Amino acid sequence: MNVLLDGFAAVLTPENLLFAIIGVTVGTLVGVLPGIGPALTIALLLPLTFNLDSPTGALIMFAGIYAGAMYGGSTTSILLNTPGESASVATSIEGYQMARRGRARAALATAAIGSFVAGTISTVLLSLLAAPMARFAVMFRAADYFALAVLAMVAVTALVGRSMVRGLLSLTLGLFLGLVGIDSLTGQARFTFGSVNLLDGVNIVVVIVGLFAIGETLYLASRPHDVPSTVAPLEPARGFAWLTRDDWRRSWRPWLRGTALGFPFGALPSGGAELPTFLSYTYEAKRSKHRDEFGSGAIEGVAGPEAANNASFSGVLVPLLTLGIPTSATAAVMLAAFQIFNVQPGPDLFDEGARWCGR
Known part of the structure; x- marks a missing residue:
């Protein structure tokens, strides 16, 4: 407990809080822009860390960039139907429809609040459950990953809609695109x-x-005559934080369920943020009391995936900090940032943390 309190004392300094604000702001802007992900941004900012005496501020900024990018992709997903990040694809399904109905405020609000709730809870879980989650992650074997892949395929097939044929065709096309390139095991060129x-x-x-x-x-x-001559006006801002009482009632459970899905999947190698977001959307679509609204702007379809998206960020840090294993491109760049300061993530990191946190 004393080590945890010392960690808060090191983080809650004006300098480190400024690094956090810069990181989250830059990450949010990066998440909005397709093609410029958090991994590239952190890699470009790595040279700036050479002049810092302590890695704490730099790592706080990099974590802020990662977290901000996870949220930033929801903005263009909701407003333009253009996901800034691959993990925001599920959000665009219902978020864009809500925006077309004039409910962009509510969609953006539930995405922001859900991201905050999921990020806070998952960060607490990271502090308390990092070691057990790391041991659980390394227990996965080939058969477990195969079962995980089958689960993802079933979820995608069920997600597309009522047509099973359309779902299978989409799955087949996605698998074909994923197979293009050099095989990582054999080195053979495919398709x-x-x-x-x-x-x-x-x-x-x-x-x-x-x-x-x-x-x-x-x-x-291709349909110029079908485009309305006027943009659907925004609904009047009602309730607290642009959410009505009914919106709050329909959102808080998806926030918690999305967090419960995103954190463990983020901790698994190759788990990523895409799988839990689609699983969250599928679950909400099948179990919601407002299933008839899915496809035309159901707020649960935005709240759940956004929570899962942001919770997976903290999950990615579990194997990185406890085992020294990066499970995403961004985590790999953050590992390089650790190594710049001669800090090796792994089982001994928390024992040696007091030395490089400034104590």
Whole structure:
């Protein structure tokens, strides 16, 4: 307990709080822009850490960038149907429909509050359950990851809609795109058709922009007469934080359920944030009392995935801090930041933490 209190004392200084504000602000802006992810941003800012005496401020800023990017993608998902990050794809399904109905305020509010709730709870869980979660993560074997992949495929198939054929076709197309490139185990080129440009595979950013941003643009351009002459006006701001009493009642449970899904999946290697967000959306769509609203702007479809998205961020830090294993590109860059200060994440990190936190 004394070590935890010393950690709060080290973090809650004006200098480190300023680093946190800068990181969250930059991360939110990065999350809004498709193609510029938190990993690239942290990598570009790594040289700035060379002049710092302590890694605490730099790591706080990098964590803020990661957390801010997880939330920032929801803004364009809701307003433009263009996810800034792959983990925000599930949010765009219901969030954009809410914006079209004039409920953009409520969608943005439930995304922001859900991100805060999930981030706070998952950070507390990270402090208390890091070691047990790390031991649980390393217990997963090939059969467990296969079962996890099957679960993801079933969730995607059930997500698309009432048509099972459409779901299976979407799943097949996604698997095909994922197989393009060099096999990580055998080194063989798959489905490259002799093109050198396809050896690295199909970039997820290209897929997202093509399916959502360009797809939405072409859809509207092909139907100029169907576009309304006026934009749907925003509903009057009602209730606390733009959410009515009914919105709060329908959102708080998805926030907690999304947190419960996002944190453990984030701790698993290759778990990521995409799988728990889609699982959260699928669960809310199947169990909600307002299932008839899904597809036309159900607030549960925004609250749950956004909570799962942000909770997975803290989950990613579990294997990074306790085992020294990065489970995402951003975690790998953060590992490099640790090593710049001669700090090696792993089982001994917490025992040696007092030395480099400034004590």
